[in-house]
Amino acid sequence: MDFQYTEEQQLLADSVARLVEKRYDFESRQRIVASHAGHSDEAWRELAGLGLLSLPFAQDDGGYGGGAVDLIGTMEAIGAGLVVEPFLSTLAPAGRLVACCGSAAQRAALLPAIIDGTLKLAFAHGERGARYTLSRVETRAGKAGEGWVLNGEKVAVLHAPMADRLVVSARTAGVPADEAGIGLFVVDAQAPGLAMRTYRTVDNLRAADLVLKDVKLPAGALLGEAGGALPAIEEAVDFAIVLLCAEAVGAMRYANEATLEYLKTRRQFGVPIGSFQALQHRTVDMTISAEQARSITYLACARVDAAARGEIDAAERRRVVSAAKVKVADAARHVGQEAIQLHGGMGMTQEMKVSHTFKRLAMIAQQFGDAEHHLERFAAADSGAGRTAG
Amino acid sequence: MDLNYSAQELAFRDEVRAWLDASIPADLRDKVLNYRDLAKDDLVRWHKILAKKGWVAPSWPREWGGTDWSPVERYIFEEEYAYAGAPPIVPFGPTMCASVLLEFGTEAQKRHFLPRIYHCDDFWCQGYSEPGSGSDLASLKTRAERHGDHYVVNGQKIWTTLGHYGDWIFCLVRTDASSKKQEGISFLLIDMKTPGITVRPLILLDEGHEVNEVFFDDVKVPLENRVHEEGKGWTVAKYLLGHERLNTGRIGASKRELLKLKEYAAHAPKDGRPLLDDPRFRDKVSRVEIELMALEITNLRFVDEMRRTGRIGAEVSMLKIKGTEIQQAITELLMQAAGPLAQAFRPIDYEGFDGFTASIAPRYFNFRKTSIYAGSNEIQRNIIAKAALGL
Numbered sequence: 001m002d003f004q005y006t007e008e009q010q011l012l013a014d015s016v017a018r019l020v021e022k023r024y025d026f027e028s029r030q031r032i033v034a035s036h037a038g039h040s041d042e043a044w045r046e047l048a049g050l051g052l053l054s055l056p057f058a059q060d061d062g063g064y065g066g067g068a069v070d071l072i073g074t075m076e077a078i079g080a081g082l083v084v085e086p087f088l089s090t091l092a093p094a095g096r097l098v099a100c101c102g103s104a105a106q107r108a109a110l111l112p113a114i115i116d117g118t119l120k121l122a123f124a125h126g127e128r129g130a131r132y133t134l135s136r137v138e139t140r141a142g143k144a145g146e147g148w149v150l151n152g153e154k155v156a157v158l159h160a161p162m163a164d165r166l167v168v169s170a171r172t173a174g175v176p177a178d179e180a181g182i183g184l185f186v187v188d189a190q191a192p193g194l195a196m197r198t199y200r201t202v203d204n205l206r207a208a209d210l211v212l213k214d215v216k217l218p219a220g221a222l223l224g225e226a227g228g229a230l231p232a233i234e235e236a237v238d239f240a241i242v243l244l245c246a247e248a249v250g251a252m253r254y255a256n257e258a259t260l261e262y263l264k265t266r267r268q269f270g271v272p273i274g275s276f277q278a279l280q281h282r283t284v285d286m287t288i289s290a291e292q293a294r295s296i297t298y299l300a301c302a303r304v305d306a307a308a309r310g311e312i313d314a315a316e317r318r319r320v321v322s323a324a325k326v327k328v329a330d331a332a333r334h335v336g337q338e339a340i341q342l343h344g345g346m347g348m349t350q351e352m353k354v355s356h357t358f359k360r361l362a363m364i365a366q367q368f369g370d371a372e373h374h375l376e377r378f379a380a381a382d383s384g385a386g387r388t389a390g
Numbered sequence: 391m392d393l394n395y396s397a398q399e400l401a402f403r404d405e406v407r408a409w410l411d412a413s414i415p416a417d418l419r420d421k422v423l424n425y426r427d428l429a430k431d432d433l434v435r436w437h438k439i440l441a442k443k444g445w446v447a448p449s450w451p452r453e454w455g456g457t458d459w460s461p462v463e464r465y466i467f468e469e470e471y472a473y474a475g476a477p478p479i480v481p482f483g484p485t486m487c488a489s490v491l492l493e494f495g496t497e498a499q500k501r502h503f504l505p506r507i508y509h510c511d512d513f514w515c516q517g518y519s520e521p522g523s524g525s526d527l528a529s530l531k532t533r534a535e536r537h538g539d540h541y542v543v544n545g546q547k548i549w550t551t552l553g554h555y556g557d558w559i560f561c562l563v564r565t566d567a568s569s570k571k572q573e574g575i576s577f578l579l580i581d582m583k584t585p586g587i588t589v590r591p592l593i594l595l596d597e598g599h600e601v602n603e604v605f606f607d608d609v610k611v612p613l614e615n616r617v618h619e620e621g622k623g624w625t626v627a628k629y630l631l632g633h634e635r636l637n638t639g640r641i642g643a644s645k646r647e648l649l650k651l652k653e654y655a656a657h658a659p660k661d662g663r664p665l666l667d668d669p670r671f672r673d674k675v676s677r678v679e680i681e682l683m684a685l686e687i688t689n690l691r692f693v694d695e696m697r698r699t700g701r702i703g704a705e706v707s708m709l710k711i712k713g714t715e716i717q718q719a720i721t722e723l724l725m726q727a728a729g730p731l732a733q734a735f736r737p738i739d740y741e742g743f744d745g746f747t748a749s750i751a752p753r754y755f756n757f758r759k760t761s762i763y764a765g766s767n768e769i770q771r772n773i774i775a776k777a778a779l780g781l
Contacts, residue, residue, distance in 0.1 A: 002392045003694045069391050280775035288708045295687035302393045323680040375673045
């Protein structure tokens, strides 16, 4: 048992944190989100330059061969700095689906480009009315000669506007909500028949709703088996969830540090407001929420990696990942709301970074399923009489 | 980062688990698991079994009977111990008084008291709180006046847990009324058979007798029963506060109780289906379970910090806060699971009466104590705010 990062992990986490601090301070970040593209190619190149995009991919594919645990420090720094670049979207679920479902040829074509930063991906999966149910896919993939033709609509595809390619889920058989019958396709963002309505999200990321109308794909666009993609999608989404939790842990750390600093400097009635017990106890509860979220994030990252190594089964992975998402969602809302309350009127303004952290935390709480969704999934994955809670 | 126990630690866990399984007398385990009162004889009997095994005081130095376990092994032991349904080792002797003696006691005091504590020849209790001194402990008023080779003690202590079983009591008393409130306090060991001591039960809202008032009326205490210098009692008290705080989360016990709650709710019918499958109820159980999963890791993070650095920060108070919130939530949900049956209380001696169900509501009421005792959760928040956050 050891809760320290290895020297290598620590060095990497430090260099990401330094990069974010230097290149992604709040003012720079605000300039980036206000720009037309809504992201920074320069920052992206620098992130890629640190080797971060190689972390979760196998050494045979040119990666570092790490897991979720190796990415905790990076995601924390991204969360603390409110980095809007498509780091997570590229790595997971999309990149992970390429890595796990792709043929040798597909992996060779895509993964080195992901790793060196020249290929950005997004995962086009969610549909209107699907809410968080991963099997609810209506978009259709029909056979057309050797290839495929896709028809349907996708909503709220994060980072789609800046993606070079999309990993798109579509039904090759069955009806919406069938577990079988879902396939995955790699689609060029410029493909004829693919229309994107792009927008800014409330937390200043970029996203798009997609309409796919007779999008023709070659046979080689299919990732893995036609119709058998759901287990891989679930795994890749679980991987993304635990990284998102780590991002939230970083964001909560920032929110708590900023709030504490504010309590020590803001004076009313002739004293720092942090001398008031009513505020002290609330600050302590924010700290506890954030530490509990950090703990369960560590656990979930470790379990996702253990599942990938075959040491635990998918049900146990689901149980722990959902537990983490519930706790992180609850903590994110608690810490975010309290940070605003304790900053008073200033917390309500656009000028404070903490206000933007709050918005990001609120969206993280719902991304890939809110607390209620994951409570349901947690209960469903419970085998009953587990000896250990952990 | 590696969240798993080492092979050696796992082997240790298996050894502890197997021994506890084989060694806890069935009648005692039954009492613990069914929330029944443990008599003094029960506690002493189990203490002596554990003493014989050599596991009664793991944290003591080896020469006095400690086990030399690592912080991780001690944590594993505590967790297995609580999970197994073993009667508690009442902490006032082995954990509290002994820690004070080991740090501040004279050789004579150690040689006399430590072996007797180890084997439970004396049953110890704690004389800290007074009617006017709860969270503000340093305002205590019980006086000890020096007369030749002894003190004469007058005053009153309250919330004395198991005082009615006590052979000895360690007390904070005021030896100098003229100095500032934290100064002028001394730490005395008092034989409860001394004339002038009266123990009066305080019955709690579950009608249980666990705490008492203890009155001191011209009680003579030999000078050699003072630990540390006169007037340095507050130093001793503060030392104790910082001691043994890695197990206040009570993870093992809460795991066991959570499992019991789930089993109970799985057999409690609601419209012909298990209550546990009712989403409104299940979500409440799940949130507690998830909080406990997180707290286990939080606890292990503190254990790891202790192992690496030999010390832990004031943030460790969060284990007490969260741990007690979880314990209380479980008792509350169990009471909810019992539904209308939770009303039944006493008598419990007619055939077919579900004694376990009848003990659920009293336990809920009783467990409100956990966020009050051992430094209320509000005091714990003060500690974190001041010592960890710098507010």
